[in-house]
Amino acid sequence: MEIAMTLQSTSFGRLRPAVSRRFVIGGLAAAGGAAVLAGVSNMPPADYDTALAEQLRPFATEPYLREMVRAATLAANSHNTQPWRYRIATGRIDIVPDFSRRTPIVDPDDHHLFASLGAATENLVIAALHYGQATDVVAPTSVDGEIAVHLTGTTSNDAPLFDAITERQSSRSTYDGSAIANETLRDLVAIAGTDSVEAIMVTDTPQREEIIDLVLASNRAQLDDGAFRSELKSWLRFNPNVAARMKDGLLSAASGNPSLPEWLGPLMYDLTVKADGDNDKVAAQMRSSSALVVFSATTDDPAGWVAAGRSYERFALAATRAGLQHAFVNQAVEVAAQRAQLQSTLGLGTRRADMIIRIGRGPTLPRSLRRPVDDVLIS
Ligand SMILES: Cc1cc2nc3c(=O)[nH]c(=O)nc-3n(C[C@H](O)[C@H](O)[C@H](O)COP(=O)(O)O)c2cc1C
Incomplete structure (x- = not known):
C-alpha cells in the first residue's frame, strides 16, 4: 500500500515553487520516517539539497x-x-563520448549515448548564444567520433530558451489529460524540426493506442529480461544520499518511487517491479498525456542520432517554457521488433524512430543530479 505524506524536512525541501511537496512513499519507507528516507549507509550522508543548489545556481x-x-x-x-566529457580548446568546445558510461544492454549501438551528446550539444549552443557567441557544430562521422562546437564570433545574445535549461526535467508523473492548443503544438513541432529531423506529433487516439500497445509489449520484454534489469538497477539511485554521493543515475524519487536504504533498494526492485504492474502504470501515464511525440532523423548514424538529440532538447526546452511537462517512453524504440512496427505505423519507411516522449500538464518530481564541471572537463 502506498502512503501519501507531505515532506517538511530538508530531504526534498528545496523544490521549486511549482513543485508539489506531496511525495508518495512506500509503506516501508513511511515506517522508518526520515531515517529510512536518508538511507542506511556507512558513508557520511551527502547532501542532495546542496548538490542540487550548486547544480542549478x-x-x-x-x-x-x-x-x-x-x-x-x-x-x-x-x-x-x-556519457560525456568536455574539452575547452581555442575557439571551440569538444563534446567527447565517455564509453565507460555506455549501457550496452538497452543501447547496444550507442544510439542513446549519441542522442544524449546531441541534447548536451543543443544546451551548449543555446548557452553560447546567451553569452553572445555564434556557433558552428561539426557532428561525429563515426561511432567513436567527437562533436566539435566551434565558436565563430560574437552575435546578439538572444537566447529565449536559455532560462529553461535549469527548469527542464523529465517529469515521470501522471498528467491531467488536458488538451494543448493546436497553435502551441505546431510551434513546438516547428522549433524542433530541421532538414534532418522530424518531430511527429501524435494526438489522434487510435494511433496513440497503437503506440501504447508497442510501448507495453517492449516494456514487458525488457522487464522479463534479467540482463536489462541488472543494467537498469546498476544506474538506479534508491535514495537522495546515494544520488548526492554519485551525482549520476536515476533517483527513485525522480520517478515517483519510494526512497529506500541502499541495501534494500535492489531487493525491493526485484520483488515489486514486474511487467504487469509496471505496464498498468505506463499505460495510465501515457493516457494521461496530451500528446506523444516521436523524433526521427533522416540518417541512422551518429550524426543523425546527435541531430535527433538536439531536436528533442530544443523541443523539451520550448515545452518547459510553455509550462508543459514531458517524459520519455522509449521502450518501443529500444526493442528492435517494436521499433520496426512503430516505424511502419508512422510510415517512416527506412527511417529510424529515434525517441518517443509524452507531453502534458502535471506535477514535477524531485530533480536528478549531475556531476560538476570539474569532473567532466578534460584538462
Ligand atoms: C536518448 C535518451 C533516452 C532516454 N530514455 C528514457 C526512457 O526510456 N525512460 C525514461 O524515463 N527516461 C529516459 N530518458 C530520460 C533520462 O533518464 C533523463 O534525461 C535523465 O535521468 C536526467 O534527468 P532529467 O531529464 O530530469 O534531467 C532518456 C533520455 C535520453 C536523452
Missing part, C-alpha cells in the same frame, strides 16, 4: 566557457549516465 558572467559546459551537463541523457 544562477549562471555567472564569467568564466563563461565553463558555464556553457555546466549548461550542457544539464541536458537530458539516457539513464543519467552522463
Whole structure:
C-alpha cells in the first residue's frame, strides 16, 4: 500500500515553487520516517539539497566557457549516465563520448549515448548564444567520433530558451489529460524540426493506442529480461544520499518511487517491479498525456542520432517554457521488433524512430543530479 505524506524536512525541501511537496512513499519507507528516507549507509550522508543548489545556481558572467559546459551537463541523457566529457580548446568546445558510461544492454549501438551528446550539444549552443557567441557544430562521422562546437564570433545574445535549461526535467508523473492548443503544438513541432529531423506529433487516439500497445509489449520484454534489469538497477539511485554521493543515475524519487536504504533498494526492485504492474502504470501515464511525440532523423548514424538529440532538447526546452511537462517512453524504440512496427505505423519507411516522449500538464518530481564541471572537463 502506498502512503501519501507531505515532506517538511530538508530531504526534498528545496523544490521549486511549482513543485508539489506531496511525495508518495512506500509503506516501508513511511515506517522508518526520515531515517529510512536518508538511507542506511556507512558513508557520511551527502547532501542532495546542496548538490542540487550548486547544480542549478544562477549562471555567472564569467568564466563563461565553463558555464556553457555546466549548461550542457544539464541536458537530458539516457539513464543519467552522463556519457560525456568536455574539452575547452581555442575557439571551440569538444563534446567527447565517455564509453565507460555506455549501457550496452538497452543501447547496444550507442544510439542513446549519441542522442544524449546531441541534447548536451543543443544546451551548449543555446548557452553560447546567451553569452553572445555564434556557433558552428561539426557532428561525429563515426561511432567513436567527437562533436566539435566551434565558436565563430560574437552575435546578439538572444537566447529565449536559455532560462529553461535549469527548469527542464523529465517529469515521470501522471498528467491531467488536458488538451494543448493546436497553435502551441505546431510551434513546438516547428522549433524542433530541421532538414534532418522530424518531430511527429501524435494526438489522434487510435494511433496513440497503437503506440501504447508497442510501448507495453517492449516494456514487458525488457522487464522479463534479467540482463536489462541488472543494467537498469546498476544506474538506479534508491535514495537522495546515494544520488548526492554519485551525482549520476536515476533517483527513485525522480520517478515517483519510494526512497529506500541502499541495501534494500535492489531487493525491493526485484520483488515489486514486474511487467504487469509496471505496464498498468505506463499505460495510465501515457493516457494521461496530451500528446506523444516521436523524433526521427533522416540518417541512422551518429550524426543523425546527435541531430535527433538536439531536436528533442530544443523541443523539451520550448515545452518547459510553455509550462508543459514531458517524459520519455522509449521502450518501443529500444526493442528492435517494436521499433520496426512503430516505424511502419508512422510510415517512416527506412527511417529510424529515434525517441518517443509524452507531453502534458502535471506535477514535477524531485530533480536528478549531475556531476560538476570539474569532473567532466578534460584538462
Ligand atoms: C536518448 C535518451 C533516452 C532516454 N530514455 C528514457 C526512457 O526510456 N525512460 C525514461 O524515463 N527516461 C529516459 N530518458 C530520460 C533520462 O533518464 C533523463 O534525461 C535523465 O535521468 C536526467 O534527468 P532529467 O531529464 O530530469 O534531467 C532518456 C533520455 C535520453 C536523452
